[in-house]
Amino acid sequence: MPLKRYQVSIAFIMIFLFILTGARPVKRSKKVESxxxxxxxxxxxxxxxxxxxxxxxxxxxxxxxxxxxxxxxxxxxxxxxxxxxxxxxxxxxxxxxxxxxxxxxxxxxxxxxxxxxxxxxxxxxxxxxxxxxxxxxFTSSEKSQGSESVGSTATQTRLLSIKKESGGNFTKVIIELSNKSAFEYKFLREDPEANKPKRIVVDIHNAVIGEGISQNIPISDEYVDKIRVGQFTKEITRIVIDIMKLESYKVYLLENPVRIIVDVFGEQTKKSAIKVDEKVNQ
CATH class of the missing domain: 1.25.40 (Serine Threonine Protein Phosphatase 5, Tetratricopeptide repeat)
Structure with missing residues (x-):
């Protein structure tokens, strides 16, 4: 048993040195936030x-x-x-x-x-x-001369309707507008502390809410819980889509009539869809 006695002796020596030198376990320093x-x-x-x-x-x-x-x-x-x-x-x-x-x-x-x-x-x-x-x-006189606006006419855009279509693995939200207008969108992650679900936010510039549009539109299908509509500022209409479940999503514009389409996918079947872990509109 010489080897075992040797190992025990080494262990006692290490303990003795640890006590003698007042050694302390090395702690990893936390990264200091600037x-x-x-x-x-x-x-x-x-x-x-x-x-x-x-x-x-x-x-x-x-x-x-x-x-x-x-x-x-x-x-x-x-x-x-x-x-x-x-x-x-x-x-x-x-x-x-x-x-x-x-x-x-x-x-x-x-x-x-x-x-x-x-x-x-x-x-x-x-x-x-x-x-x-x-x-x-973009003025009416410029339009009469044959110029075209990149986005819309000078007339303020009205939100006309919000509809939804459901398929086997997706929900399509259709936002109908009176005319083209600049818009932006972003995905916000779930915030349990604030009791907020995952959501897609669409801000439409130079826009107001048309008559008969409900502020809360229940959907309650597999992917979308509800849609909330509000006048975020005097010139920005905000649409918030509360998400139940999604793998990816896609936002795009269609014309005749003018519509912003938000596709919420349960499975990634669209190559151009945005994964939820990608950065959108920093």
Missing amino acids: PFEKLKREYITYKHTEKEIKEEKLKEFYSKFEDFSERGSEKDKLPSLYFCADVMEKLFETTGNERYLEKALDIYKKISINNNSFGIAARKKLELFNFYKKDKN
């Missing part, structure tokens, strides 16, 4: 979960991001500037004041010259909002 990352997290949480978005609170976020963009570390300056624009965009959505939109566009223009993810995102934002501005500035 002040900018903390601010970004607080803003995103506020933006997506707060029921009543306040103008003054958004201005407070803007001031903090602006401070990071001017006096923060080099790696935080560009992201901070991007979030300055994002806050201005949110202020426009909340108040309908186009001064905020103009400020957001000015910042996005500065960022768009960069060949990185922020530059790409800024160029997409500029494309979307320039599209929106063309919708608003």
Whole structure:
């Protein structure tokens, strides 16, 4: 049994050395959240979960991001500037004041010259909002000369109806509009703490809710629970589709008549459908 006695002796020596040197178990240090990352997290949480978005609170976020963009570390300056624009965009959505939109566009223009993810995102934002501005500035005289709007006429868009069709593995939501208008959409994950389900949000610009449209439309099929409709700002109509279950989804525009189509799939049968783990409209 010499080997066993040897192993026991080694174990006692190790214990003795551990006590003698006052050794402590090595703890893994937690990654420290930087002040900018903390601010970004607080803003995103506020933006997506707060029921009543306040103008003054958004201005407070803007001031903090602006401070990071001017006096923060080099790696935080560009992201901070991007979030300055994002806050201005949110202020426009909340108040309908186009001064905020103009400020957001000015910042996005500065960022768009960069060949990185922020530059790409800024160029997409500029494309979307320039599209929106063309919708608003398109006059009847320009139309009579043969010009065509990229999106819609100057007439304010009305939400005419919301219908649904169900198939074996999908639900199709059909949003009928009086005319074309700029729109954007995003997927929001389930938030159990706020008692919010998974949902697809569609924001239609320069639009109002037509007569006879219910604010709550029950669907209650396998994939969609209900559809909620509201006038998010003076010029943005928001449609929220509460999801029961989905694997992927697809949002697209059809004409004659003008319709925004939202397809919710239970199984991924569409190659062009968006998986729920993909980023949409950062």
